[in-house]
Amino acid sequence: MTTASQPNSATFNLLCSHAREVALLRSTQSLLEWDERTKLPPAGGEYRAEQVSYLAGLIHRRQTEPIVGEYLHQLLEGPLATDRHSDTGAVIHNLKRDYDQKTKLPQSLVEELARTSVLGQQVWAQARKANDFSQFQPLLQRTIELKQQEAAALGFDDVPYDALLDQFEPGAKTAEVRQVLVELREQLVPLVAAIVDGGRRPNMDILRRHYPTATQEKFGLQVATAIGFDFNAGRLDVTHHPFCSTSGPCDVRLTTHYYEDFFPSALFSILHEAGHGLYEQGLRADQVGLPTGEAVSLGVHESQSRLWENLVGRSQAFWQHFYPQLQQSFGEALSDVPLEDFYFAINDVRPSLIRIEADEATYNLHIMVRFELEQALLMDELRVADLPGAWHEKYQQYLGVRSPTDADGVMQDVHWSAGLVGYFPTYTLGNIYASQLFERAEQELGDFATMFRRGDFRPLRDWLRIHVHEPGRRYAPSQLVQRVTGEGISHEPLMRHLRHKFGLLYGLV
């Protein structure tokens, strides 16, 4: 260590201590939110909102303390920041990014965004229940205006959408993402059409027999453990909408919901959330509370959940391993069902109205609709009043379906009401990254089908841990993908996967 770096290193330690203190508060807030969704007594909601909002204010005040700016100013010119992909450099540059994002927004805008988000969700819920878009329209209008102001305050090179997207997918550019998604769409639409036109259909009734909750839970725990989720440092609980939440480095919590008359829902949610959970459990323990110990983006997070849910969990090899156990667990429902019928049923492709119920292939078309519409709104190329019509048009165009209601149409998702604009494309980016990473991992590790058939998921999990989880935020998402796969973001591996899998299932090859 040179003498010049001495003071720098002391400042770096102060910066890290500060970040770790904020992380203690953030993880506490995360527990409050997990508890709210899983355990909180019905009457406890109002005070819980006060606790969460007080903690959010505390966290924001600490994150924007001028001393952080001073530490960063001092460190950015110093040797610890030179390599932005080193442990120290990644901490400094990412904290700088976070600090700038937090301090660029005027306090009044932060507060109005928060208020509009809370109010927006309430109004959305009512409007959705009443199937009356006009009730929601003024709030959505205001939300779009505020997001335009937010984008302006954050700044952008090309389009305002860049600034919003960047909050969820650091470094991603609208133009690049659009290109990848359009290419994907152009190939997906004919694939889905071919599947529909082909006329083959799995027998879905076998999934709607009686599947007792307790057995589903036991099987879900077993599968999550098999793919490597550590229940010594995690839990599984029940909620309405499945999610994964982290309250500490050894405290990662999955949730799911059980339907006794529909098997896939709970299990694939568990696999999906366990994929998120494996990412969290794979972060470096020695970097807790620092950007080097944090997930890099929503897209990369989703890549992990989709990879385990779809590329692993809906693969034939996976069920060649697990199906005998499944049949044993649910003898009544499955004893007369051949593996092939089960495998086909859990891979049913069918254009539908609701995003969160969509299959692996059509899912991304639901995202395209939202991605294109929210950009148009932000650019004032589409009026909020015209949104329901535009929604129907795009659904007709990409999926060939039309929702009879706005409730199950333009108002089906909570995101826009909560001010989450620029969030949707990260779902498809997740699918795209997942296929890119999976393909690359298989090139390095050898045939996955062989491994999965014998229940060996360890090589894949370890590979993801080393290449995706442990880097934390040291590389931007696209850099990470480039580094690991040697290629930029590309729709091709995903399309190869979908064409191969559904080509076989639907007899298109």
Add this chain to the structure above:
Amino acid sequence: MTTASQPNSATFNLLCSHAREVALLRSTQSLLEWDERTKLPPAGGEYRAEQVSYLAGLIHRRQTEPIVGEYLHQLLEGPLATDRHSDTGAVIHNLKRDYDQKTKLPQSLVEELARTSVLGQQVWAQARKANDFSQFQPLLQRTIELKQQEAAALGFDDVPYDALLDQFEPGAKTAEVRQVLVELREQLVPLVAAIVDGGRRPNMDILRRHYPTATQEKFGLQVATAIGFDFNAGRLDVTHHPFCSTSGPCDVRLTTHYYEDFFPSALFSILHEAGHGLYEQGLRADQVGLPTGEAVSLGVHESQSRLWENLVGRSQAFWQHFYPQLQQSFGEALSDVPLEDFYFAINDVRPSLIRIEADEATYNLHIMVRFELEQALLMDELRVADLPGAWHEKYQQYLGVRSPTDADGVMQDVHWSAGLVGYFPTYTLGNIYASQLFERAEQELGDFATMFRRGDFRPLRDWLRIHVHEPGRRYAPSQLVQRVTGEGISHEPLMRHLRHKFGLLYGLV
């Protein structure tokens, strides 16, 4: 409102806002602790300790902010403080009390107390496991010295024990408590001896049959609901040591533990914790976060739990109502058991070694031992090295039993290792208050046995709500009892209850 009171009222609002913010943090800390004991994954303990201790520091810093002292200084001379039992006066005087207690202790002492408490519990657990008091002795020695320093810093009129007792039972004086407890002991010892000498014994085997956990839980929820606990604003979970915890005004959480081969444990824990829970649920909603919306003392809290557990839950009339349902729920275990045998078995009086397993009558003798020994330690009238011997002597004298080990003797409780000196007498004060309040309530409301036999607990619960819960901290515990019963603290109602109940059961009348 006079013009003079205007600034006072503004200051009062600032003081209340401050207290309410601290309450948001304290209730959050409470949730972290509840979660730690009920849900936290095994590996999550270390980080949880960091979260809790960070929050504790934050709370302490906020509680001791000089601005609070300034608000209080300004308000104490003003009209809002004149009546210390009014809503405003109670807030001001209690916050003054809390502020003084927090600020009187030098930071170095606070930190050493905290360290010694954590270390003490670890060393105690090991020493207890090894049944080796000498391992624990130096830590206990240091704890007593620190408690002496703490008492000196807090200040006291008569004896140092006053200062420590006052932290748990505000306003209680050692001399007064001692007098009541000695009178109780002098009457209890011969009563217990008479029961033992009488030779009657219930058949305890009937409680050790097979009681399935799920049925126990269902029955426990039903009973807690029947006595008025609101599960819309509360929960019941499983832990090792039952407790009641409050994370918000409408979020009161009970815990219990189930033994399939011993019925009373879970149910009476549920009744006990629900008694605590009813107190918390009975606090005034409009005073959340203020002393007027807080429980007044450990003793009064314990009076509520003991009242529902023992005076209600172990009464004959209670089981005249519930026993048919119980027999129906646990047909296999209880179909051949008459109510009288069941009632006798759950009221077995037997001198034993372990406090937390003791019955309604002998329990208070366990407390006497600890109350007398901890005073002697604090006054340097007993050396820590001589504590195990003194323990045996007193157990022989009051209960006629001698523990074969120190593990189940002087090291059976966690309290001293955690620095909780002055805490034990609140358990017996709870029993004493419970009987005083219960007797008074019955004078006002009419025969409880008649009500309980028809499952009507509402009049008692409402009476406690009005007279005990809703006052919050407006009166010191002894003032509260005086106000409600018209009498000072007295052992007589408790002795009347015990003599009557056990006189009938053991044929002493």
